[in-house]
Amino acid sequence: MIRISSAHKTPNDVDVTLKNDYAVVIAGAGLAAHLPGVVAARIFRPVIGVPCEGNYQGLDALLSIAQMPAGIPVLAVGVNNSQAAAENCAKMMKKYNSVTIIGNKNDDAVKKAAETLKKFQIVPNYSDNPNPNTVNIEFTYFDEPVEKKEVLVIYCPLLLEKDDKAEAALNFLKHSTHGLWVGINNGVNAAIAAVEIMNIDNEYEEMLVHYRSEMGKKVLEANK
Template sequence: MNHPKVGIIMGSKSDLHVMQDAADVLKELGVDYEITVVSAHRTPDRMFTYAREAAGRGLKVIIAGAGGAAHLPGMVASLTHLPVIGVPVKSSNSIDGWDSILSILQMPNGIPVATVALNAAKNAGILAAQIISTADEQIVKNLIAFKDDLKKKVEESAKEMEGRD
């Protein structure tokens, strides 16, 4: 991975079990990424630096996962012009994930955060790849192949269930 286009950040290393799905799908789709821990509450200076320097380092999209109060995606979005995709994470101190979902979803006008479903880091990775594909024909081809594969898997499952080979 020479020139990451997507930054994957999370509030705690304990979120990696969810956020790894974004990294895995980006790798599958041929999108270079970086991944690290940036806590809005415990390392605010690191968060400010990361968000403010992301575009200058060549990032095109940031995926930010957070649980509980989940301020990371919104705070990062307030500090950069890059698109930010928020992944609400159901953490050990969560209220069934609703606190994370609402903290990321309910952003004020002017500070949008694209929000995926609870623990849906894979969808965040796919969305990031789709955003990058607007300027990268190879990623377009990779996404088309990825979605064709999804279609084939469903058709194979249907044949299997219906007793056809």
């Protein structure tokens, strides 16, 4: 199903569209690129965000899509890269039962990913290489080459305190030509995205609803 909607101009139409049940949603947007995030906040399935080139060669849209708050992931592809979105969507059509983490167990982002997965009773495997039979989460630095892989991989870029933040944004643009990406150091979103992919048969639906509900309660409690 293809649908033209706007998070800002037709918000009610977005809500109506999302009443249907989808295994995956691909949402493209430019500039502020809020549509993928709005969709992700309303469903418990993976959302792939396609940044559309506008100002800043699509960098603004890419960062808006990838840099989602922890717990509400959008999986970003490169600017205008609808082909990567479609290819990865196809990879999500089969049932995965486990997660492989490629990264240093001592990194904070890796620890947060593992802790988040355990909330869903998922104990990840650790490896130096992706496994074609699992959802893979690969933690990478921008000074490392990222080879294109044929298997399903969620990339989580890592940033050190000493790294130049503005330069990192440009590196994000360069590295995201292939693969699925979450925000910098956001191991939580990499983990939640993996759970959403594994939820194709609703196995994790109740736990995802509970997880999202608990996050919402924390926000509302701040008003008391």
